[in-house]
Amino acid sequence: MRLRASESALDQLKRKSSVLASRLCLVENLRKRSSVADTEVQVHQNSSQGHTSALISERDGQRQETKSRVETDSSNIHQNMSAFHARLLHLEGKMMTGEQHLHNIRVKSGQLSNMEAQLGNACNNTAALEGNVKMAEAHVEKLKVLSSALEVRLNVSERLLEELKTECTALDRRLNVSDKFQEQLKTESRAQTTRVSNVESRLTNSIHNTAAVEVRLNISEKILEELKTECTAWTTHLSNVEFQLTHNIDNTEVLLRRLNMNGQKINNLKETTKDLMSRLHVLEQHGTQTSGETKVAFAAALTDSGSVGPFDQETTLIFSKVFTNIGRAYDETSGVFTAPVDAIYVFSFTAADFLKGYMGVTLYRNQQPIVSSLDLNDHGGYASATNGALIPLEAGDRVRLSLPASYRLYDDTRSFSVFSGFLLFQVEADQ
Structure with a gap:
């Protein structure tokens, strides 16, 4: 009964430890997700800044180009006013697009700030979970101490079971000697059954195995008798074959002489x-x-x-x-x-x-x-x-x-x- 109670307590400890492990895995996943979100925000900010700087540099370059063209091509100002006006309109459209993109980036940065607030809350929850985990680990250590004591007791019981198994194998070997030793082995198996019945119910299986061994022994004895009979028949046949072989050898010698x-x-x-x-x-x-x-x-x-x-x-x-x-x-x-x-x-x-x-x-x-x-x-x-x-x-x-x-x-x-x-x-x- 104590062994079964210890086994059930050990199973409960294993289940609790599995629950704690799953909770730890969840916390680690939350941490990983927060770190991934941070990296994504940084990447997005970097990309938006790079795009804005590219637009500004492109605009500056175009202005410088227009100035240089105005200075060098003053004689053709009236002719190229329409093209220049169209290019300015195109540049203004690009600037409007860049401003719209900047507005979107500011909106996304607001969303990122919200996500950072959520991540702060998640970190607070993580700290609370870490406290719970530490308490669970302390509880697990206590359970490990109890489980080690139970393992010691289980090892003692397993040694007893191994000794009983060795005694059963000795009984099986002695069953194969003769019918006289079979009766003695039956008496010893009954005595061992009464001594071991309070330790574990597995010895009942050994008794059934002993009965099976007896049946197999009887079958093997019958097979042995049949093999003896066949061996006698084969001995007779072998003697006949030897006689025929001797006769054939004599005939072969006669045939060789005739040849x-x-x-x-x-x-x-x-x-x-x-x-x-x-x-x-x-x-x-x-x-x-x-x-x-x-x-x-x-x-x-x-x-x-x-x-x-x-x-x-x-x-x-x-x-x-x-x-x-x-x-x-x-x-x-x-x-x-x-x-x-x-x-x-x-x-x-x-x-x-x-x-x-x-x-x-x-x-x-x-x-x-x-x-x-x-x-x-x-x-x-x-x-x-x-x-x-x-x-x-x-x-x-x-x-x-x-x-x-x-x-x-x-x-x-x-x-x-x-x-x-x-x-x-x-x-x-x-x-």
Whole structure:
């Protein structure tokens, strides 16, 4: 109750001090206005005096000018009398205007004298107000003494409140330990409530805060249980992922071994291709030496554009990158080799892919399948299959490579998938 009374008294002191401050501001404004009016009067007087002196000087100058003209131009007096009379009339009009302006200035000076009288009264009122202000300041000093005493008492009460707040925060921290400590904290909070209830009503809010903390603690315990459950599930999932990762690492090692084996196969194929090319070169040289024999040999790669297939039905492959086509028996637009003469021909091919799935090709003579090379790339990565055949052909027989339905091949600038053939020797028609 004493604290509230002190707070109300302090508010009253603040209001009184604000009223006194406003009154002081009014007095200062009156002083400023009186000083501004004085300056305006002085300025106006100075301007009127300056204007009068200017008129007088102008009149004197004009009189002197007329005298000089009368003395110098005596022979032309009669001729210029009318102009001189008009100028005198003009000067008299100016003098009348100046006198009227002087009359106005005298009227304004009378008004200024009235304003000075009013300012004297205002100064008297200001002196009275200053006396009142001094009395108010003395009263304010007394009130300041009282307010300082009240501030001391308020500081004591605020210290008590800070101590109570620190005790409440300690209670909040101890609530987070366990359920057992929660009961103890509740007992202590009740005891603190009974001790502090006579000091201030703010501790009731701390009790409500304690209840809110209990609710939050229960919610956090439930969330903790849910997180434990999720953590257990994630632990199980992590163990499964680790097992799968270990399995994938083993599979990767197997794939690397198979990739190394495929690399060796590719190297072997390259050596075989070099051997075949050398043999083809020898045969070409032999063919150039033998005048009556037909020379036929070709070699081509599939494409530079990547994957070919899979298709819904079996499709003839067009090996469009032609390396050699002696005799022009291979058509790079249709992918078909046409035998020019009856002879024994040698054909070889390599099919490659690098994605999981079925890969391979079938060699056809006309509509008859001769030999196939099929494989399942179940590990991903580069894989290849190679085959060849020695086939007797009659003139006009057609040989091609066909991609089975749902199979796929791959080729790029490195020429993984190739098709080649050459004429080994001619045979007679009856053979």
